[in-house]
Amino acid sequence: MVELAKLLVHRHSTLVISLVIITSPSTATAAVTRYADSLAAAATPRKDDGGGQPSPAANFTPMIESHKPRIREAVSAELARSGARLAGFVLDMLCTSMLDLAEEFGAPSYIYFTSGAAFLRFQLHVQESHDEEGFDVTELKEAELACPGLTRPVPSKVIPSGFLNKEWVALVYTITRNFRKTKGILVNTVRELESYALESLSRGKNIPKVYPVGPILNLKGEKSRREDDETIEWLDQQPESSVVFLCFGSMGAFRGEQVREIASALEGSGHRFLWSLRRPGEGGPWASPTDYEDVREVLPEGFLDRTAEVGRVMGWVPQAAVLAHKSIGGFVSHCGWNSTLESVWFGVPMATWPMYAEQQFNAFLLVEELEIATEVRMDYRSESEEVVSAEELERGIRSLMEDCSRKGRMKGFSDLVRGALTDGGSSSSSIAEFIGDVSNNDL
Template sequence: MVELAKLLVHRHSTLVISLVIITSPSTATAAVTRYADSLAAAATPRVSLLRLRGEDDPSLPAGNAAVSMIESQRTRVREALLEFTPTARLAGFVLDMFCTSMLDVAEELGVPSYLFFPSGAAFLGFTFHIQTLHDEESHDEEGFDVTELKEAELACPGLTRPVPSKVIPSGFLNKEWVALVYTITRNFRKTKGILVNTVRELESYALESLSRGKNIPKVYPVGPILNLKGEKSRREDDETIEWLDQQPESSVVFLCFGSMGAFRGEQVREIASALEGSGHRFLWSLRRPGEGGPWASPTDYEDVREVLPEGFLDRTAEVGRVMGWVPQAAVLAHKSIGGFVSHCGWNSTLESVWFGVPMATWPMYAEQQFNAFLLVEELEIATEVRMDYRSESEEVVSAEELERGIRSLMEDCSRKGRMKGFSDLVRGALTDGGSSSSSIAEFIGDVSNNDL
């Protein structure tokens, strides 16, 4: 959201943006606070951060609790914005997908609401499609129930081929979570427009489908919204880049699974065996699973030897490097990286496309299984380790399967050319006259001309 705000104020000389961050006791960790501070420092003078703190409701499921906590802040948000804009015209709200309860506040203040959707256009279309099927058939006793899909395929307007049930996000297959999805997706339709973190040339088919959709607001493809500078460099990061400098071009496979990606010991040993068996150079971001539940943040090992096979580091010392947290964007930008084994988070996907690095899919949670399907089957810029892996299953992917995926990623050149082509298109989207640049200008024009 900060990167989007920076883009907007750069394009409009008098635009001022107040970014509201709502945290709760369970999310207001020291790490979150530090990150918010770093975002504030990176913002321009015309982008300010307003922080509000809510309270958790332990009686509610996690998703409903988050939405309820946000709803409880509506009065405070209204009061804060009235104080913030005593001399400026409030032009509108841009809402996070879980903050659509603020539609009421915007209506009270007489301004339109827009949505920022941080995932891709195909997934946005899929979400609308699931909600439409449910609502249109809800009167029928045998109506559509996405949670009951078993070993089936589902046609989706934004994709050229049916979506297999195995890649439908877990949240859609859980009755409590999908009820929340239906509610917030209905609210999406009440907005005046949706800013999507994608590029027209990357998801042209999905975007055209959205433009033809019934009761779907205007869509603005404004991506890629990325923070390519990353956080401040550490000594370990400098050492990682120095090691990469010594490797041949496109020779290193990079394994990194996002801010929540971590594996237990048995899976770690299978990954190690696959890397050693593949014979390829590697950089592996290996992190310890967090304590205190499935959404606890991973941490770095004090000594990775405690979880790796005996002698692995010694045997691979010349060709591999095992790290904790790594500066992903800086690594993907390096010329020695030839492939990326990824959890398929949308930010990571866009970074990989930006730098032209082919991917191997190993999704974990959220919409990552859907993204994996998009990358492998629709865009054909990734190979498959798994498309249907789910972190909650704790299934162990074998070394043999992993090794096949790594070899395909590093040795099959067919995807490299396609990825390079998309990289050139994505990089051009934000230049003057590019598709996303034009879409941003269109959005600013629409907001500026809104009648109060």
């Protein structure tokens, strides 16, 4: 959201953007706040902190609702202080209950959808099918679901877990209905990457205007630490496109048995590797992973010694900086959308190992639709605690590193994505269109 704000004010200097950050019960809140602060400090937007203590309510919507008085006060104070005209609200894709607050101020609302256009079309289609035809996605079982944003049906095994749970999908329906009440949806994607889905969105019933404004990425990353410098120095010594990079996002971590299977696969594949290995967090499924004090405690005995010449095992790594390095030849990824866009930006082919949220859907998109990834698994779910065998992972690594067809295709998409934000590019034009629309509201 901060990167989007920076992009908008860079393009239109008379825009003033205030960021309201809602804290949550998540253990990652402090880290998120520090990250947002570090980005905002170097940008033009001002930040009003709408935080405070989160609601004790367990339900997500009441937690969001509890912050309305603070946000109402923050917006009123900012308008009184600046004397500016309120052009609109841009809402996080999960905070659509704030729509009525925007209406109080007589301002239009927009959604910033941080996943891809195909998943947005899928979400809208499932909600529409439920409301108009009584379709129950939780009963899909082993069948497939035709989705207007994809060229082929979606197998039930890659439908996000939240859609298969009756309690959670009810919340999804509510959020998605609210999408349709907005004036527009900004999507972190590129027209050339997801043209089919975007065309489907433009033809959909009661779907607001969609602005593909991506890729919105923070490619500079956090300030380098000593061990990160050492990682890049090690990569400097490796041949071009020779290293497979394994990294599973901010919440990606495995238990001991799975770690040993990964180690066995890497050793068996014979390929050079850089592995971001993290300890699962304590205190529940959404507890943030931490770095091991000594990775030897979880790795097979002698693994580090046997692979010392070809591999490196780290904790947290600067993912964008690693993907940018010429020695990286493949990326075993959890398929989070930001990681996907980073991989496309740098032209690095992927192997799919999704964990949660919409990552299974993204894996299907990458493997079956865009054909820029190979499959380790498309239907893996972190809550299942299933162990992926060394043999299965080794096959995926070999396919990723030894099949050149995906690399050429990924390079083509990389060139298109990089061109989208240049003057006259598709995303640059879409951003200009959005700025024009929001600037002319109520004029």
